[in-house]
Amino acid sequence: MSRCSRALTALSFAALSFVASSLLPTRAAEAQGLAVGVSRKAVVEADDEAEAPGRGTLRGLFGIPVAERLLVSGTVEGRLRGVRRLGAIGTPEALDALTNAFEQSSLLARDGRTRLEGIRILAAHADREAVRPLLIRELTEGGPEARAASHGGLARGAAALALARSRDKKATSALVGAVMQGGPGGEAASAALVVYPPASIAALLEGRRRIEPALAALLGDLGDVRAIPRLRQGLEDVDLAYRAAAALALARLGDSSAQAAARTWVKSDDVKQKRAGAEVLARLGVEGASEAITALLAAGPTRLDGVRLALTAPSPALVKPLVAALDALDGDDREQAIAAIGRAGGPEAAAALLVQLGKPEHATAAAFALARMPGQDARAALSRALGSTSAKKGAPRRLITRAALVRWLVLGDEPDGLGDALVAMANEKDPADRAVSAFGRVATGRTSVRSALDAACPEKRPCDVAIVAAVARASLARAALGKDDAPAELGRVLGANAKATGKGDVPSAIEVAAGVALLADPSGAGLPTALLARWAEGESPLAALAARALPSRDDEAIRSRIKRLLAGTDPVIRAHTALGLALDPEPDATSLLANAYRFEEDPTVRRAVVRALSVRREPLRAATLELARDLDPDDQVRALARAALSGRTLLPALAVPRGPVAWVSLVANAPAALPSIQGRAARLVRSDGVAVPIVADPDGVVLVPGLPDGPAALTLAPEAIPGDAGSP
Template sequence: MALLAALASIIAPAEAQAQVQATSGESSTHAHGSGASLRANVGVAVAQSLLSSSDPPTRLRGITRLGALGTPEAIDQLLEALEQGSSLGRDPRARLEAVRVLAAHTQRDPVRQLLTRELNEGAGAPGRGAASPLSELIRETAALALSRAGDKRSISVLTSAIVQGGAPGAAAERALRAHPPSSIDLIVGNKKLPPLELTRFLGDLGDLRAVERLRRGLAGADVAAQLASGLALAKLGDEVALEPARGWLRKSEPRTLSVAAEILVHLGAREAPGAVGALLRGETTHLEGLRLAEMLPSPSLAPLLVQVLPGLPEEERPRAVTVLGRTGGPAAIKALRALLVQSPLASAAAFALAGMPGEPAKTTLATLLAEANQGNDRAYRRLLLRASILRALLLNDPPAGLEEHLRPMLAPSASPADRAVAAFGLSAMGSSVLAEMARACSSSGASARSSDGPSSSARSRPRVDRACDPPVLQAAARGALARGATALEPLGALLEELTTAGISAQHPTEDLDEPPTRVTLTAGLALLNAPDGGAVPTSQLSAWAEAGGALAPLAARALASRDDKVVRRTLDRLLEGSDPVVRAHVALGLGRAPEPDSISLLTTAYRFEEDPYVRRALIRGISRRTEAQRHATLVLAHDLDPDPSVRSLARAALEGRPLDHPASPLATGVLWITVVPNDPGATTQISERAGRVVRPDGLALPVATDPDGTLLVPGVPPGPGAVTLASAVASGEPKTR
């Protein structure tokens, strides 16, 4: 009993202690909650103070702080600060930052109302400040925030915008394609017949869940709804629209005929070529017929395309010639052959014939080339040679004896334009002409020429004039692009010699009239294969990057890869500059920079960059970084960037996939540009015009036209690009075709 009593006395204090600990724990928990509430209240107060500042960056910090808090009080404070007429509401950067912060709170009615306002209001609306380059980015981001929410009210806002049309409608369509709703009913609602704009959008959306609703519209009595529903169903691959479309072909109304023809084209019906031909014959429908002929090239359309070609607007004729080449067949070959001779469309016809598969097209080129060798029209012969080279690059199916046609044209007695064509073609097909010309343009070229003997290896090379010839060097370098960036290695040593010897420094402003600068321009292509700039001095890279011109983008990329305290101010200026191509290349270079804080330049630049081309480069640069700051920007880009390519790149970066540009020749596309003088007296100004070609993958190549004003650039990936040529000094500005 005594032992039990002692044990009880020991247990009792333990229970009391446990009760005290439990009570203390409750008090501690309560105190912690009070502390969190206190911090939230203090945080809102601090953010409110920041929002009232006259300093824009300080106001942005206030928005970021409220977003980090994320409490109802913080969001209410942000909404109140964004009221129309406030300094915050007039600041485009603040509005964009607020839209991004509020995207996580779209389920709240006041937030949805603000996003709706940003979607529908145009730049310069009352109380919203002057028009800004960020206005469209704000609109698109608001639309994405609504589509990501996915609730009925948010989707209703977007569908209303689609019905309204204009810029809000286009933004809403892109947002819903990026984030389709969980149910088609959220788009069409309970209406038996949705508005025509929504019917059209359902076809573009590509969601098979819409088929049943669209079939109802096709079966209804409303003719406009029938047409819209039938076309949408055809885009979704539903053949139920086939029979009605065949009946509509008997109608005389142009719009009905156009819709019927497009339905037949989408479904691959046997009547499709005839329906497209009927549109081509119509005075008011021939452009619509041309659009559909692009979708369904058929040999039966070739005679009609030839017939309507003279009546098309001048800017549409090259497009029609391209379609003619895609149709194939004897009629197309005959028409293209006729256009090759003394025609403004000769280059377009040569391009079309070069890309036409099959033995007849190749035989035609070979026959024409043999005939041209017997004549005196050198321009016509160069046109055929370029078409033959293009065929070799596009189809790996050149006319017989192409190299034998090209080799003699490298002789010293040949014209500069002939030598350039030969150098381009031979280099593209694997010749060592680029290495030969690079040696000739180096300071060691003279000694190399004196020591060359008639060895067997020398006799197997194409004969070239060993004097430095800038146009031939440029053409050979562009031809080497067909074999990938590594084929430009001979230019690396030349660029190093030019820059370290100070030759290019004599002309830091890109005076394209000086031969040394033309050589340096071509040698600068070596930077494509040397993202860090190789042995080029940093001071030279900085001079090129800040001077603008053809070499500026690649020089900016190399300079940014050397980011440090010395070049940081230059990089800041370039990132704030007006040239988006240079900004993009700075971003690519910063991805390779050794400084850890280079990531801050990238994330800061992405925050308010309005150009999607630059944002793609920024994401590529960020993807190479390992710092923790990268994650938030990649998530933001993945979730709310309006550009599909940016979102795709961000997703790949978050998954750890590499985003480097491939060095191997994966692309087989060829760009063909012909500069034509408006004034016959300006013919000399089309020769060796410097410029840059921005490829679809974002890299900018420094180039110059051949002496006859033609520019061929191989190794171009599919997609949209851009070409910029230097302005002519005198009058008679040439135009690019």
């Protein structure tokens, strides 16, 4: 069986807030022998700072030379100890020594971890004259060595947040300068000023005769209406780019001063003026916006801008222009235009999407747009499609039935004829028809999970993998509504098959499908620890959830394997291992989480660490949560840390009621490649970082309900696994 990169040339994805990731296989951790049942003595690892001398003590004064020697150590660990020792001493002399070391040592400039640790320590002293220039250089320059070093983004973000939080006049001026300079430093500075805005807008505008486009964008992000008078002055600038940026910022602030200028711009032959004018009118939502967007859609250079604005400013008046533009668009752009038709709404949009259902290259996108389009017109269109002659069998019927199911799952609005279609498909010979029927009957509550699984796994006969996979995904919709014991039923299937095939390192397709049970049972009750360890260290779609379950079995025999998973190459595995540490019975699991957060560059993993720390109750957690709250460059990490410090428990939910649904279609490049997509296993990572193991229907299509809002990512299993339709 060839790898998916050779078997597939195209993946067609349509999903609510769904973004497909590149197909990056995980790297299996090195396997070791495993002894089970050895109790582990709980010992909390000592922090380096615990040995540091107190401030103002004689030992503290004499500790500075010791720390300075550590800063030139040949090991990263030694240099980190030196930085932390000076930070723990905390006297002005110690801070000056730390600042001087970073100013003078090229070794520290190349050491990303030590530099990040130093920036975090000095962040609390951003108002000091000696410290501020160092933070500014970290933000705006850093030098080629610093930029090439690891953890540069974390250090830059921490420096920017520290400067903004100080609200020092010189620091604010430096941040504004970085915004003007652009690049990564400008992005970090802009984000920091939004988090910690200056008390007066004058601090951003002082000494500026003109408002540059980057500064205008920042003023729009800040949402401070005190900037409106100066932005209005920007409408008189001689440079179009300056005028357009000021107009957009004013529109974002709800000010209509730029409306007259925008109406003039949309009539211009200049592409930039037409684009800026249309965007201002669309953001203001005033008369003439649809006409301006229509003009963009009609011209090649601005057509994609027209599609983008049609999505953000939907209107029934845009349906005809969008339909006319479809043939000039390719791939994802065409799907975005079809989505914009559905978002426009109304009878004309419903009729247009019905026409697109008859075109194979547009059919899936049109069905998905109808499924999400509010109103009676869309429901009636799907009802007509379900009753049409073309939807009586095969792929067309599955397409319309799936669209009707998505509509019920997202909007709770069931088209007429759905129930009849599900009953008819249950008795078809085509396994894809039966899978859609099983999914629909369980998702809508017409059949319980238990009954569906009993039918799929008759006594003394192998389970029907396609039906189990469909029922497992549908169970997320039922579990989100708290309707039945779906996770327990799937756990029964998973446990039975794991006992039968549990000696292999690669889970079978039936185990991957039933692995949805691990979403509700983070500890993997009933599964052997040795089996979970092998799965966690493998490449299958179950690896992430197995990694989450493993820490609940923590003891001396497997602690080393947990540490390796926490430091592995796949951020999804690292994140799930961190989530699992929330339920680790050992108190020093908090120390593992704190150490994992400290130098983790992937924000999804840091979010998982914070979620896990929200469950832990050891005092050690507070320092890491405060660090995340104050200096993490990721907005979600900071928000999660604030919530955790307020006492909230932040473990992800099993599924979201009436949440978005992912609709994924795998497309083979040739008939010979069809086996590689039929019943293919994959891993869907939700926006909250949780991995959902899935197995596609026999026709290569997947519906996954109950997702939280936000982008998701799909990774196919690197090869067909035992029990896949395409496996030997």
